[in-house]
Amino acid sequence: MAPLVTLTTDFGRDSIYVAQLKAVLLSINRQLSLVDVTHEIPPQDVVSGAWILRHTVPYFPAGSFHLAVIDPGVGTERRCLAVDWEGRYIVAPDNGLLTFLVRSSPPRRAVWLENRAYFRSEVSSTFHGRDLMGPALAWLTHGVPLEELGPPTQKWVELSGDWQPRVGDREIQGRIVFIDRFGNLITNIGKDCWPRQIRPLIKVGAYQFTELSRTYGERAPGDLIALFGSQGYLEIAVVNGSAAEQTKLVVGTPVLVTW
Known part of the structure; x- marks a missing residue:
């Protein structure tokens, strides 16, 4: 093969x-x-x-x-x-x-x-x-x-800064870590650290969300939404549009979830 x-x-x-x-x-x-x-x-x-x-x-x-x-x-x-x-x-x-x-x-x-x-x-x-x-x-x-x-090593460079989400009793601190070709802003906050049965307040830059959508299509075109994407991470999206273009947010932008 x-x-x-x-x-x-x-x-x-x-x-x-x-x-x-x-x-x-x-x-x-x-x-x-x-x-x-x-x-x-x-x-x-x-x-x-x-x-x-x-x-x-x-x-x-x-x-x-x-x-x-x-x-x-x-x-x-x-x-x-x-x-x-x-x-x-x-x-x-x-x-x-x-x-x-x-x-x-x-x-x-x-x-x-x-x-x-x-x-x-x-x-x-x-x-x-x-x-x-x-x-x-x-x-x-x-x-x-x-x-x-070459010679073996057990040391290598890792990204500076905190790129892992920080999970507290009543909050999660994360970041935008990737922007896909659709302009979806993907964060490092995964389902595995998301508390169940909560009503979250999600803050990303100047934007806030008080609920999660289940799919892109359940809201009107042009709406700015928060949801868990196919990779299992919280993301910010615009229905039939680009969240990156609309919000001008970039990789590294802090994300705060409280409840």
Whole structure:
């Protein structure tokens, strides 16, 4: 069976960089089955990239390979990682991109990418995805042991700030962590920390909600609503519209739920 490789980047769907990345992968292993998770992450948006990885990688089978390149620090002293996460191999810059995954379940193994034998012969200071991370991942699909790529580590960068919801006796403090292509504002407040049988007051920026909708379609077009979306997280949406455009709220905006 062809090795399954997913790609998650901020390059843009029609970018030459996507084509170059795939060309390098296939030049090392022509048998790869490539899956584009997305190339439409907002440029340099590590938080959104981390959120997407957390909610896509677990759906793929053990033995799959995942390359994530949202890399605003490319060419600096930041390092690159390869990890074994629940039997799935992930290569990414060490800039917090794996935060939500490793907090849900720590990697079994992790190494720094340092063995230049598994890089391209010429490594650009501005495109490590093509010249360093992509080749290293492609060699993993050939059966190269993870430990061959570099020395082991048990430390990696995680996103600064509090990206986990804080649950108190009568409140939950969270944040907007992702904006999808429909303009829905997805928070980090999940059903698992939502008290039952409460009438909440939800505050997001200058907006307040006193009830939850069950679906997008149960309210009138243009209405701003709060509901739990398909991923099981509280989100703010506009029926048949974009909450991001209407509210101008952004990733990182605090969310407060009280009752």
